[in-house]
Amino acid sequence: MEYPFVSVVAGIRNEEKFIEECIESLLLLDYPEESYEIIIVDGMSTDKTRDLVQKYPVRLILNEKKNVAAARNLGVEHSHGDFVAFTDGDCKVDPLWLKTLVNEMKNAPDDVACVGGPNLIFDTDPVFGRVVGHAQETFLGSGGSAQSNNSTRKHYVGSLPNCNAMYKKNIIKEAGYFDERFVVGQDGDLNYRINKIGYKFLYIPEAKVLHHRRGTLKSFSVRMFKYGMWMAELFKKHGEFVRWYAFLPSIAIVFAVFSLIVSPIYPAPILVLLALTTLYFILVFVTSIQVIYKMKSKYGLFALLVIPVQHVTYGLGFLYSFANSLFLSKDKSISDV
Incomplete structure (x- = not known):
């Protein structure tokens, strides 16, 4: 297998609780270390997040705009790879995550712009968070969207959540990057525009990412x-x-x-x-x-x-x-x- 260079980007803010777990999972990827880079884009965290990030051999970029859309755009602009993979600071990627995404992208038709996988639940998360996560895996909870449905079959979808997605960088640029007006939903907006110019999204169930669910009924x-x-x-x-x-x-x-x-x-x-x-x-x-x-x-x-x-x-x-x-x-x- 050939290993194209991939830029892995995580946009974060105040993630001191989970960022080490995230970075360590990225450093342990079953992928040649000379063939990928890890870019952490920090939205001016006010906790210990930046101090923790600086302990690791990753690139740290500061995001003065603070929102996730700006973080992802900065990650793309500073990336060296032709492929850009996104995850979040409260996620833990499977060791085969990147290799699986790259292999599927290489074998996919040319009109596939993005491949990604499920948004899985930590069994150790608080009860309320796990209930929310599992409820959103149902049709009534998610409308069948790939963001939460976590299907076990490979298929084309309308969009993929950016806690678990890898794009061809040139197509992100062609679509006009992430719209930084959107505090949430910026990945859905970009994916919609990518669809409109004729590209597809391929869901890969084997490309696994665990995503912490947090919060209370109020924050939810x-x-x-x-x-x-x-x-x-x-x-x-x-x-x-x-x-x-x-x-x-x-x-x-x-x-x-x-x-x-x-x-x-x-x-x-x-x-x-x-x-x-x-x-x-x-x-x-x-x-x-x-x-x-x-x-x-x-x-x-x-x-x-x-x-x-x-x-x-x-x-x-x-x-x-x-x-x-x-x-x-x-x-x-x-x-x-």
Whole structure:
């Protein structure tokens, strides 16, 4: 096997808890050490992250803009390889990760821009994080997206999460790099643009990355709200839905509010709402059984809470983004007058 030179990029900020585990897994890759480089792009961490990174034979670049999109762009700009592989500071890569990605890219058709694999869960993570991770592996939790679904078969997908992906560098440049306006969802935006210019994404189940799940119900809710906001921003940027299911939680929230308002006069909508809500919670219950099976633990029942919280906060974030844009446009119109 020939070993092309690959630049491995991790954009990080305040990752003192996990960054050593991440870097050590990258240093132990089953890949010739002269054929890859490790670039750590730090978003001006305020903890001990940079001190820890400097202990290792890796390149450290400072990212004054702090966000992940800027980190990835800096990584691409400073990379020496024709291929750029991305992971995150709270990830641990499998020893065969890079070799698997390179081999699959070499054997893939020319129109494949990116190969990547699953976003797996640490069994040692806190219970809440594991519930979230396993819930998002289900159809109800992820809509079947490669970001969370973790399929066991190789196939083409619409997008790949950048905690586990390797790109042809020239195609990142052709697509216009990562959009640094996006605090989250920047990989989805880039991948959408890459698709639009005719390239494909290939999911490889053997290219494994473990990804720590952290947080509490509060932090999870905030994160889902932000995802909803930025999915709306993607819609406004491109004029169409990047993911087919993105608008469903928002429609459900609007319909629920409408039904409650008109119920004293028109009872039909509230009856429809009750029927749909019943069906929804049946699906949530079935999904929680799936999570119990995946976790082999009764704590999978927490999915009964996690999934509705995910959908509601995501939907509210989506609506907030559009409402915010509406108010801003009104303010602009008034100021123009």
